[in-house]
Amino acid sequence: MAEHLNIIENGISELTDDQLDTVVGGYGIGDTVTCSLTAIAYCPNCAALLKNFKATITGVRGVLKGETIYWVTYHCCGHKSSLIESDILR
Numbered sequence: 001m002a003e004h005l006n007i008i009e010n011g012i013s014e015l016t017d018d019q020l021d022t023v024v025g026g027y028g029i030g031d032t033v034t035c036s037l038t039a040i041a042y043c044p045n046c047a048a049l050l051k052n053f054k055a056t057i058t059g060v061r062g063v064l065k066g067e068t069i070y071w072v073t074y075h076c077c078g079h080k081s082s083l084i085e086s087d088i089l090r
């Protein structure tokens with residue numbers, strides 16, 4: 001989990017308001033999505049396995065390599081984190 005977040009920290013770009021309008025795309029604030037991280041990981045707060053887990057999108061943090069980084073709240077325990085678009089199951 002820590003490694004996954006560090007990758008996001010290092011390469012992230014913040015967005016202008018105009019860019020925000022174009023990248024939010026198919027997801028909006030308040031949407032509940034099902035996610036699955038590419039690596040095996042556990043919630044840092046409650047240790048739930050982060051596989052096919054539910055989260056609510058609470059904001060857009062920025063963009064990394066063309067993918068949107070969202071702020072989310074995990075449904076397991078309310079833990080707040082950021083999540084890359086490719087970890088959301090379509």
Ligand SMILES: [Zn+2]
Binds near residue numbers: 044045046075076
């Ligand atoms: Zn949790």
